[in-house]
Amino acid sequence: MTRTIVILGAGIGGFPVAHYLVRHTASKSSDVRVVLVSPTDEFYWVFAIPRAVIPGQMSSDDVSFSIPDSFAQYPASKFELVLGKADRLLPELNTVVVALNDGSKRNIEYHSIIVATGADDKHKLPWKNLGTSEETRDALDQLRMSIGDAQTIVVAGAGPTGVEFVGELGSEYSKHGTKKVILVSSDKLPLDSSVLDSVRYAAKSQLEKLNVKIIANTKVTATTGTGMDQVLELTAADGKKQSLRADLLIPAHGLTYNTGFMPAEMLDKDGRVKQEKTLQALGYKNVFAMGDAGNIQDPLAFFANGHVWHLGRNFERYMETGSMPEHKINGKTLLGLTLGRDHGTGQFGNWKIWGTLIWYLKGRHMGLDRSAPYMEGTGNADGKWN
Template sequence: MAEQRNIVILGASSAGLQSSHYILKYILPALKAKNDAKYHVYNIAPSAHFYFKIASPRVAASTTRMAAEDIVFDLHENFKQYSSDDFTFIEASATGLDTSARTISYRSHKGSEDERLPYHALIVATGSRTIHQAFSSSSVIQDTLDSITSTNEKIQSAKSIIIVGGGPTAVEFAGEVGEHRNGKPGWLSKPERKVNITLITADKQLLPSLSPATAKKAEQKLKAVHVDVLYNSRVTNTSTAKEGHTVVTLGNGENLETDFYVPAYGVEPNSSWLPNELLDGKAKLITNKETSRVDTAGPRVYALGDITSYSRNNVWDILAAFPALVVNIQRDLLSYDALQPDAKPKGKDRIIQLDALVNMVVPIGKSDGVGEIKGWNFPSFLVSVLKGRDFLVNMSAKPMASGVKTKEVKWTAEESAI
């Protein structure tokens, strides 16, 4: 009887989805042609739905601006193109990793006990989660949908809103809320202020990864929809006041009271299930920044996306690392020798080429925004064309969910020398 070799991908957001589709389309057929074992691909994720969090700032502001169903994709539907002989999707959360036994532990939301699955190769793509749940999905999708509904309702009724954060999510969300509640500015007119919106950042500028000039433009565009920006101010505490209001305490001791408070800063890696010795000081999985391998976890273990120690928590890093991941895992698997299971694969590794410059496109409302690509200023009309109209739903989210545009990464002669 042929040996069973499982290829397991943990996570079904951007990194996990792309990895799963690629392996099923290009790597699995090559392994089956080798005919040395029985291979099966598993994807394990907490939800059977892919939530396109890039577009979450618009949906969280109001589903009249973009419907929630436009950015939620049924994974069963998008994976049904693959044979059950080749692929299994498991709706469950990872609960442990045993690198010695080479097993993954997981638990479904309907179960009370962990189950285990042995792996021959493992890709960890469990990503990260946001403080405010409307901006990401790390559990069953209903939790995120409920947060979207609650956020929409509070934004619609609030007379004052405080948003905390200075990164792209905070700026995009503030712009969406400002345009939704206060109106869209015209060529020669400014909308009437209907609600007080304050964006608080601990930094001296918005979008600190970008140039001060671009940050200043972002502030000006936010002011056009009546969003006030408060700099160099760190929130140290929040508490509930009368009538459900929130009191926000700043580092200087000042208290601000608001109808609705939204934390839109930072992410936390989904790594609590991983052994501590595999994590760095930021609770991220220690990953080789050149090969995408998790060297300390043993052979044929990889990571991609926000969970990795080299990630700057953006989609550009996933795109940059993806070719190296799939080339290296394909060569590792094809060159595997059962008589020498820990032998280093032949051939040359594909090396990750991360862009030293931060690429960022930040819509501020549907037809305005700022950005920088490879250090060059990105004009506002191009921000609107590229991302502002639908937050990349048609260009990126739908193809990513279905894998329809997943293209094969070609090997070089040195890389394919197995």
């Protein structure tokens, strides 16, 4: 009887772990195969999106890669791509109901299942995949067009995405005085308090050199008007309000976790899968979660990469014995941020990383120079597999 490993989601966690399990687990057992369920047929290079949305910098083809082409190297007996998304998980039946892209539904029975469905941007902006490849590409085109037309651009949210994005806007526009770029931050400095102050001040300083205006300790609390004529209500931490006119408001905060298909008792209050340290779902030995979908670590790409390695290296043992070791959680902060096309900053543990190193490793190509192992199925952002 075939033992099927189902992987839900083909993002930066699900995509490489599917490759790993086909190559290193299914290939060694005659009765094991992998089924990858994804609403999109393209792997989306999220690391580059803050630059890819700037008109003229990157095309949608530069950040979108064919999933069928990547997995064509494997026989049908070992791998299947199912275009659709999970509609309902029935763990007591070891079955997931998939809503296929053609409008029909399919029940897939599994031996084990990995939930790698990630999260969507709450505002339906293309910081993450938005469903099908067509939907994501359309959103990229629309955002590029809006940016091109606007003269005053306000970015709400000073987390990693917001900081990298305004850096790109600054490099392209405000540095040269062609557009006004404003970052609204809810804290006194960009990034959150878990990041070293020296890194946060470096980000602030570099953005200001790009003529990005930073409005600190403030949130966008209301908007009036539409299109290129909006008035934003800004509320400071002390309660004072002010109005700001903008051609374009772009939120860079807020996630909605893609776990609504799971039984409510398996989720925490934020909608993330409750997990053991083994990455297994609490109370379910054959249900795993990784990346943003699981609650064992913060929703950061760095942690998802670690989950890929843990599951990949240990799944063969799990399939043979039913035992999965605990994931060794690295509590050190690792952050690498581009600040425009020529600068960067970052952190490893309690050390601030030299900005030129971030530019060299990430800023020149936004990681696209390291995309080949993903597509070949031989590695992920942390390196090649053995």
